[in-house]
Amino acid sequence: ELLSGVEEFIRQNLGAEKAFDLVMLEWRQRFARHSVAMLRERVSDLTDVHIRVLSLLLDLPDHDPVDLPKGARAILVTHDLTPGLTVQLDREAIVGIATDAGTRTSHVAILARSLGLPAVVGLRTAAGALAGGERAILDGTNGVLAINPSDAEIEAYRERALQEEIVDAELRRLANLESVSLDGVTVVLRANVDLPEEADAARDSGAEGVGLMRTEFLVVGRATMPDEDEQYRSYRRVIEAFAGKPVIIRTFDIGGDKLPVGGFPTEPNPFLGWRAIRMCLDQPAIFRTQLRALLRAAVHGDLRIMLPLVVSVAEVRQSRALLHEAADELEVRGVPYRRDVPLGIMVETPAAAVAADTFTAEVAFLSIGTNDLVQYTLAVDRGNANLANRFTPLHPAVLRLIRRIVDMGDQAGLEVCVCGEMASQPLMAYALLGLGVRQLSVAARSLPLV
Structure with a gap:
């Protein structure tokens, strides 16, 4: 049934990767709403298959950015993200995104702001320059992705974060x-x-x-x-x-x-x-x-x-x-x-x-x-x-x-x-x-x- 759905979309002139993406999203929603608890619990397995097959179809490294433990505090660095994929990101694992493409007014940037997800867009070459796993700081205010920062830089960013929390608290007090x-x-x-x-x-x-x-x-x-x-x-x-x-x-x-x-x-x-x-x-x-x-x-x-x-x-x-x-x-x-x-x-x-x-x-x-x-x-x-x-x-x-x-x-x-x-x-x-x-x-x- 899954493959026939993909084939039907392809016959409607969609690319194979887009066709597979749409069908898998439908199957994941079907499992998530299922009355049988065992099937609801298998959504994560479908997600894994979804990402890995898409990676193969798009000739990307076989790595699932969603497959991260809660609290990983990871920054997702990629060439680009669609609004659909941005909505699906596990915000308990991914705390920020950086993309080579996009601008402040692109839909992904707007959606990230709405979701409270720090983002830097328009970096152009970051995804290709990184191997993955590096220590990094994402500065969404100034549009900076700092790779392997020194201890002094990390401390400076922490101090700035504390100052921004104080300012945010004062702004919230004035909001009403x-x-x-x-x-x-x-x-x-x-x-x-x-x-x-x-x-x-x-x-x-x-x-x-x-x-x-x-x-x-x-x-x-x-x-x-x-x-x-x-x-x-x-x-x-x-x-x-x-x-x-x-x-x-x-x-x-x-x-x-x-x-x-x-x-x-x-x-x-x-x-x-x-x-x-x-x-x-x-x-x-x-x-x-x-x-x-x-x-x-x-x-x-x-x-x-x-x-x-x-x-x-x-x-x-x-x-x-x-x-x-x-x-x-x-x-x-x-x-x-x-x-x-x-x-x-x-x-x-x-x-x-x-x-x-x-x-x-x-x-x-x-x-x-x-x-x-x-x-x-x-x-x-x-x-x-x-x-x-x-x-x-x-x-x-x-x-x-x-x-x-x-x-x-x-x-x-x-x-x-x-x-x-x-x-x-x-x-x-x-x-x-x-x-x-x-x-x-x-x-x-x-x-x-x-």
Whole structure:
């Protein structure tokens, strides 16, 4: 059965390693949920087979980075990581990651920050230069991987770590204070959430709700889509953690480097391809399942739905029509739901920014996704380490687009929030405030600092 599943994916034009990866992830989930305890206990064996066969298919050294004892305090150094593999890392064994590829705004770096996993990306040659087993220090703040440090260097890092703990404790103490500028301007700070289990930590960091919940991490690395009930439970968990505060949940942004479920086509330029709202509208059954789960979860609090990568009003209208269909389906089933859920968009392309005024009559709010907005405006791949110094959020073209979005939102009386990584850096947060932004959404760990 396992091999036939792999063969079926290969016939759908997936590579052998990707096909095997998807099928094994499905089998591991099947074993983990099995009613028989003996099978649940064999998940680790499946993981071992999974990694070792993938290593052979990819011509990598036969070493399983996950197969480490709890408390190993290991740093995983690799050429690159997918978001799906990052989510699966055993955080009780691996305390940091370093990759040759990637930038601060690549999805792996964002996810690592969200998971509280120190990371250094864009090292270019580290994986090939190391044999494994070296003593190392990972300095995520300064982007340094120190190999075989001296005793004096280790002591200096320990002293710095103690100082940072003192600063972090003071920031946490201030986190629940009202966010008001010296001239009396109130700024709303919300949290970005990647996984439902992060919700409590985000709330405790002082977040005034969730500005962005990325639902694609319920999907990446899986061979089957989560069903309606599973999604409903995930969304409800986040909503209830924030007890009536706004929770903005983005519909699936599958594609790019957030790997699609098996059977979806691989593309030469996925960031400009069949992803996000385009995929959802072309797969209405998948989209309606998610919308039904969202409408059900909305009963438990202030849920708002956000559409990603929208470039035309027609996409908003199509999505609203599917939202109405999802509500009608729930009505027939007699399932509790809320019909009047606010629908907004993520503005993350120059097209949407320039035409922001055409959306304001159709949506309840605007959210600026600066990561992709910078990427598309400057024609700079956000995940390419060779272009990291050219990924400049403070470029005049980017700032002018942000100002236009804010102006159009203000004229229409709509809330406008920035939920990209730009908002998580204090200096850039000042720039956003100067452009008129009054709502910021950042990773929970960045909230106290911002």
